[in-house]
Amino acid sequence: MPDNFRFNDLRHTGNTLAADTGAKLKDLMVRAGQSSxxxxxxxxxxxxxxxxxxxxxxxxxxxxxxxxxxDERRRTMDA
Structure with missing residues (x-):
């Protein structure tokens, strides 16, 4: 494990990846156990x-x- 690794980095990475999948803010808050x-x-x-x-x-x-x-303009003109 690298010397500069912090477990908190996993929280940042996990939240960013979850957000990239389309998770909503409230979903991310629940996953991370945050209230704000x-x-x-x-x-x-x-x-x-x-x-x-x-x-x-x-x-x-x-x-x-x-x-x-x-398409709508064409339909209107054809009518």
């Missing part, structure tokens, strides 16, 4: 990988809404 949102946010970190995943999800949602809007 502020305490939970100390142990939750954002990663570049998760930021890319969020951006991809937003992009997919916008593209879907644009397709639906275009």
């Amino acid at each position: 949102e502020r305490a939970q946010l100390i142990y939750q970190h954002s990663t570049a990988k998760h930021q890319r995943k969020l951006a991809q999800g937003i992009d997919a949602e916008v593209r879907q809404q644009l397709r639906e809007s275009a």
